[in-house]
């Protein structure tokens with residue numbers, strides 16, 4: 001009799017702790033696109049928005065139903081950022097221009113308004129990554145023209161764009177080569193930034209009231225981690241202020257402690273070109289990961305059939321911080 005009682009108890013204890021012993025689970029959740037980038041979660045609609053830059057598409061993915069919707073814009077499109085007052089209104093970057101669009105998430109674009117064009121001195125440069133800060137300002141960076149021989153150097157600029165200075169974007173960091181991942185810490189007094197070819201994440205003091213940064217230092221240097229390959233690309237942050245960084249050509253996402261510069265976790269993704277990361281799901285505990293197949297040759301595409309897909313990583317044992325909405329325009333018309 002004693003034994004019969006003891007065995008079920010043992011199982012109960014084991015199963016209740018199962019999540020502590022299982023590692024992260026990586027799951028491909030969409031079909032491949034050409035160059036997935038810029039994921040962002042909107043809790044109002046439970047949708048994960050992202051872009052397919054060179055196809056000029058914005059897409060949304062519903063984690064509960066698995067539905068994927070897309071709409072075409074004209075030109076290289078990135079980023080897509082939901083706005084504060086209307087979940088069907090988005091700030092989008094197209095080439096070097098910022099526009100506002102209205103999209104119900106399924107049908108055609110129902111309104112579009114051009115707001116501002118930047119970097120006229122670098123006509124072949126284009127927007128890359130962008131995010132809204134807690135006050136709704138837009139932080140959006142550019143990069144020089146990219147060809148098979150590389151990126152035109154020093155033509156990137158990180159801008160911030162606020163409602164009161166819509167026609168006069170502030171140059172925050174200049175020059176950069178490939179303006180990429182950004183994140184703000186939980187206390188909203190640090191800003192993290194990636195200029196991809198530097199292989200580093202820079203940390204700045206952040207003044208949320210004025211939207212200014214100061215006191216740059218290197219928080220993470222990938223070149224010091226010889227066993228990890230690739231280039232730091234998109235980035236997000238978790239509730240413990242650790243950074244999550246997509247490694248382009250590195251086939252992985254890493255979790256980094258920016259205070260120590262240590263890599264805490266490396267999660268392999270079955271696609272070499274991992275472009276960006278964003279937390280989503282009801283509890284912000286699913287890490288969505290965009291990837292690209294754009295630079296792969298035909299043989300690499302056969303070897304990496306999932307390249308270009310959106311992935312979801314679960315069971316990471318942490319959660320993200322909520323994303324912010326853009327708030328740079330009151331009325332569309």
Ligand SMILES: *[C@@H]1O[C@H](CO)[C@@H](O)[C@H](O)[C@H]1NC(C)=O
Pocket residue numbers: 153154175176177195197198
């Ligand atoms: C951009 O890349 C060029 C060429 O590699 C390099 O000389 C330059 O220092 C880089 N610029 C920045 C801002 O890192």
